[in-house]
Amino acid sequence: MTLALREMLIAFRRTPLLSTLSVTTIAFSLFAFGLFGLVALNIRTAIAEVEERVEIRAFVAESAPVEAVFAAMSDIEAFPEVARAVYVTPEEALAKAREELGEFEDVFEAGVLPGSIEVRLKPGSSDPTIVKAVAERIRSYEFIDDVRFGEEWVEKLYRVRTVASITGLALGAAFGAVAIIIIGATIRMAVLARGREIAIMRLVGATDGFIRLPFLLEGLAKGILGGLAALLLTWIARSIVDRYFIQTVFFDASLAVLGVCAGALIGLVGSAVSVGRHLRRV
């Protein structure tokens, strides 16, 4: 292993330009992927925030006994899709309406608005069919006059999320494939540049495993360096956007580590494939 590490360092020292080019290529390929990932992450976060606002409002009949309403609320809170249910009295509804629609203050008179139960759903329960099903269950209570949940709006939101997810997956796969191809080609160049050395190693009795190891370490090191550089570039890009355009979120620690690990893995696999192909041919 020590020998393989030394051979790796010798390779870096001998071809500094090619090594720098490899790391830069890996860095920029992963940077492009990272930027895309950042956009996808921010879209997802924004959609999740909107999704959190999906709520069902069930209007309670004026004659409904308070005990029955509260019993129903505990029932509703026990639904697996429901995060919480809050009772809004007619007075609270009026105060809220006055606050939100101040210019129509004169129009509102006491008792004009009915009491209601506001139901917030758990994250991931914004699928229109789920929302509709919960709404229908709530509607089945005798004292519920009407249930509203902005059906059309929920459906639109769900479509946007589906389109964003599919586009994200397709673009992510395309960016990922491009990164792997470019990185693979760069590593192949590095292997070819050392073809003579590989031939000499074989002549003096080096096993394929022995020949492969420094290349794998080299690929791994380049992948990690490229991954770290890509992470730094993405962070700089995000900081600029955050400062001058819109507020955005950045990858959390686990995603950042995952990105660098992806770089390392691409470097490792790219090297293994390139050197393996070369060894089979010579």
Next chain:
Amino acid sequence: MIRFFNVTKEYARSGVALKDVSFRVAKGEFVFLTGPSGSGKSTLLKLIYLAELPTEGEVQVSGLNSRELRKGDIAKLRRKLGIVFQDFRLLEDRTAEANIAFALEVTGARRATIQPKVARLLAQVGLGSKGTSYPRELSGGEQQRVAIARALANDPFVLIADEPTGNLDERATRGVYQLLRDINGSGTAVVMATHNLELIRRAEYRTIELDRGRVVYDSADASMARREAR
């Protein structure tokens, strides 16, 4: 030690390189391999160190059979052979010492044993003071001596030399040739491909001549025939 049984080697593009070649090289023997360019000398040597495999027939080297090779066999065999080329094939960015040490390192030799052995090998090939020189700082003859020292690093039973003097002037040729004779004198077999008829004439070593892939003359057979005629 080295046996060829009716070996034919055919390449997809260039056709037959060796045809029905049979011979054996005994322990400690010195064999010249000669013949015009393209007669199959290099192919024959490649078959000895198993860089090529026969299309037909069988090659046996140090108990290894070309028909029954397993993964790792070739690497193990190469550690028992020394190989030298006309173009030296040294690593240009490493010193003479590092080039020789490299052959020991790849076999997993202990670090403590490498340095003294490298010094001994350099002294053996007459380059005791040039260990820290890079190949570009050495003459052709000196580079070939480094290559020979590297080939000897793992105490091979045979040294295979493909035109080792082809790029050298007369004086360097004499020096390298004498070195090969000395190595042979200490018990290592040498199989040397060469165009240099002067070397062959002066020595009394066995000579195998190839022409268009066939053995057209083997001095061992000729002397046997002479003995039988008497």
